[in-house]
Amino acid sequence: MGNRSRSYGWSASSSQKHVWFCGIGAFVPGRPRPNLVQAPPGSLARFGLVGRLREQRASAGEFECASSAWRALLAPKRIGRKARGSAQLPDLSLECSVKRNSAKREEARALLPNIEISDFAVFLDLDGTLVEIADRPDRVRMTRSTVDLLAVLRDRTDNALAMISGREIQCIDRILRPLKLPAAGVHGLQRRDAAGVLHARETPDLGRIVSALEQTIGEENGIVVERKPGAAAVHFRQRPDLERDCYRAVRAVIGERMDLHVMHGKMVFEILLKGGGKGKAIEAFLSERPFRGRKPLFAGDDTTDEAGFRVINARGGVSIKIGGGETLAHHRAANVSHFRNWLSVQVKHVNGMSADERS
Numbered sequence: 545m546g547n548r549s550r551s552y553g554w555s556a557s558s559s560q561k562h563v564w565f566c567g568i569g570a571f572v573p574g575r576p577r578p579n580l581v582q583a584p585p586g587s588l589a590r591f592g593l594v595g596r597l598r599e600q601r602a603s604a605g606e607f608e609c610a611s612s613a614w615r616a617l618l619a620p621k622r623i624g625r626k627a628r629g630s631a632q633l634p635d636l637s638l639e640c641s642v643k644r645n646s647a648k649r650e651e652a653r654a655l656l657p658n659i660e661i662s663d664f665a666v667f668l669d670l671d672g673t674l675v676e677i678a679d680r681p682d683r684v685r686m687t688r689s690t691v692d693l694l695a696v697l698r699d700r701t702d703n704a705l706a707m708i709s710g711r712e713i714q715c716i717d718r719i720l721r722p723l724k725l726p727a728a729g730v731h732g733l734q735r736r737d738a739a740g741v742l743h744a745r746e747t748p749d750l751g752r753i754v755s756a757l758e759q760t761i762g763e764e765n766g767i768v769v770e771r772k773p774g775a776a777a778v779h780f781r782q783r784p785d786l787e788r789d790c791y792r793a794v795r796a797v798i799g800e801r802m803d804l805h806v807m808h809g810k811m812v813f814e815i816l817l818k819g820g821g822k823g824k825a826i827e828a829f830l831s832e833r834p835f836r837g838r839k840p841l842f843a844g845d846d847t848t849d850e851a852g853f854r855v856i857n858a859r860g861g862v863s864i865k866i867g868g869g870e871t872l873a874h875h876r877a878a879n880v881s882h883f884r885n886w887l888s889v890q891v892k893h894v895n896g897m898s899a900d901e902r903s
């Protein structure tokens with residue numbers, strides 16, 4: 545699981561703008577599952593890029609699309625029998641994953657490896673990996689048991705544990721309190737090493753960009769604009785219908801700025817200073833103690849984690865994708881709790897024995 549041939553779903557890169565869909569099913573609008581497409585079990589859905597059609601039989605009867613750009617495709621057509629639609633998509637990447645039935649989930653669960661975690665340098669993403677996704681960034685809470693688990697993991701790995709997140713480091717610390725771990729923040733634009741030294745590029749003030757965004761697509765629309773050093777994130781989770789408007793606003797405020805780029809994460813467009821990336825941050829940690837010389841492991845859930853998986857795979861490490869969607873990762877956890885359970889089992893296993901067996 546986890547390699548391209550076995551993952552369900554597809555993604556389109558920014559250069560592949562024409563996407564078409566044809567299928568059987570009914571679109572279910574509204575929250576909390578705005579991107580859910582239901583189809584009778586056994587019915588056939590086809591979706592893919594022109595010339596690269598993929599077919600999926602709906603065994604569980606549900607298709608879940610990670611991007612609401614799909615919704616824009618589906619909604620106007622009110623999908624009925626053999627409905628067909630086509631559209632010009634904005635310049636962004638899409639992911640569509642199929643909700644699999646429980647038998648398939650069991651298969652994915654079996655595919656997480658048992659490892660000697662004490663030999664590893666462990667890198668973990670935060671949102672969607674250690675904590676469940678919330679409707680707003682400020683509503684995320686880490687459970688006490690997860691904080692405790694991370695503390696034990698840090699001890700087991702002799703401090704070779706780092707957070708690799710899109711959030712700024714201050715915010716990571718707040719969520720993990722009282723733990724303070726080595727961390728890469730804002731998708732690698734900031735990094736705090738194991739000695740507590742902060743490595744951060746000088747970042748231009750994006751205040752004007754943030755203000756312009758707040759004015760055009762402000763909070764009153766249910767859009768959350770998050771201000772980070774060297775970055776600004778436009779969250780449309782509460783208003784997926786405004787995805788295109790958000791994208792247009794983001795493009796407009798960037799204008800001709802060559803030092804910035806846009807990343808499409810989970811229900812968010814992030815404007816970022818170029819030059820970061822989770823892969824680079826992991827590389828930097830791996831060149832330093834206590835990470836150096838250890839086998840690396842990285843777990844993440846989002847498209848922005850793929851750069852990290854690439855680095856981990858190149859070094860023969862363990863890469864784990866949380867949830868659906870195409871990925872470079874070699875292993876997959878079905879969801880946050882599946883991953884946390886697996887991690888706590890690994891943490892208790894030292895030298896092939898569980899903590900219970902040793903006592």
Ligand SMILES: O=P(O)(O)OC[C@H]1O[C@H](O[C@H]2O[C@H](CO)[C@@H](O)[C@H](O)[C@H]2O)[C@H](O)[C@@H](O)[C@@H]1O
Pocket residue numbers: 669670671672676677678679680681682684708709710711712770777779781809810811812814846848
């Ligand atoms: O790299 P990560 O640690 O996974 O951080 C990625 C982004 O996470 C946050 O946004 C996401 O989580 C929110 C809370 O669950 C959710 O409301 C939002 O839709 C997600 O995109 C965070 O706010 C961003 O700054 C991070 O880049």
